[in-house]
Amino acid sequence: MPARAGAAPAVAMSLPEMGGRRASYRERIGEALRAAVITGELAPGKVYSVPALAEQFGVSATPVREAMLDLVKEELVEPVPNKGFRVKVVSESQLDEYTKLRELIEIPTTVALATTADPADIEALRPLAQAIVDAAAEEDLIAYVEADMRFHLEMLALSGNATLVETVRNLRQRSRLYGLTALMELGELEESAGEHMEILHGLLTRDPEYVQQVMELHLSHVRGSWAQPS
Template sequence: MAMDMRESGALSLVSGPSLREQARTVIRGQIITGQMQADQLYSVPRLATELGVSATPVREALLDLAREGLLEPVRNRGFRVVALSSNELKDIYAIRTMLEVPSIAEIARAGLAPAQLKQLRALAEVTKRAADAGNLIEFLESDRKFHVELIATLGNKPLADLVETLRDRVRLHGFKSGKSREYIAHSAAEHFQLLDLLAKRNEAGAVALMQKHMERSRHVWSEGRET
């Protein structure tokens, strides 16, 4: 399915049975890159016009994102991006650290099956291609999928779902750092490094890298809030 998810590209969607999913992906991308602001209202007709589709899949996508906690409905007016304070961001990163770092340690101890490694390396490749192209929205979407699928190898779906939700919540700040190309290039490269360490069951190395990976992310999203 063709859809332009570049930060400043056209937003038109192609026809098909998954317009709702495509709209949700594009709108989520606008939220996490800061293109949709918390101090503005967004109506279904306005977004439908921008996306070049009917109102129904857009309304469904907005309701999905509201259920995920990224948007809040404003009666008879539209939707607003949920605001996230600096303290809330700090708290969410603390929770993510408590969840994701020990999970990486557990994955390293248990090891990954060859099929799991193959799938994760394929996701890392997608993330790298997006980073190389400077496609921020596609990078953030594939980065999210990589980390959620990595945690999912533990077989704990509630944990994977919680990690996914928290990652989306962090990105309510909007990514506005002028160093986005540098950040996504580093992050994409670290995905491969992390998989190499996990393949060797190097628990200490994998934990240290994951901590560094998350700390860099925390600083970038904090910068986005402060600018």
């Protein structure tokens, strides 16, 4: 049964840190809402009211409304007059297209870093990889997606190609990982989280073949398990 417009999300929302810097409520709420859409915690096709979301965050309605308008621009949600915002539905074919593009971009770019990136820059990614592992252990899906997004984008940024990073950011934001809950219940989320440490290991040991193997396995989860509707 579709949720009523005023219904609160299925999970308790918390405001994330933004890479160690101070950020506005709008930015922090936007990050949490974006992750909730990607994981399916904000369900596709359902309408959520700004007051209900604001109550979840414990803030006023203004930054929540502004954050939702940002998500409208990203085509993650659409406004519903006098009710709130509806989470847009993404088709299976669209998800397949996004995943294929990510494979074509992310895998070779990450593999190339095994021979081009400064080891110090790679090592600097370890706290983010650990944050992903910790989020998986704590079964915090929102934190998992937020840390995963930051890890991969900061890693790709080592290529020096800002347009590539923005392209991947857009593809990741449009993707849906509806099966995360199932992975968590099967005990497989922590295994996937650990792959981030394996990627770092391959990069630090200058082993392009190993990095490619891990990246192919890692991205296979996107359509193999994560993106299946619940």
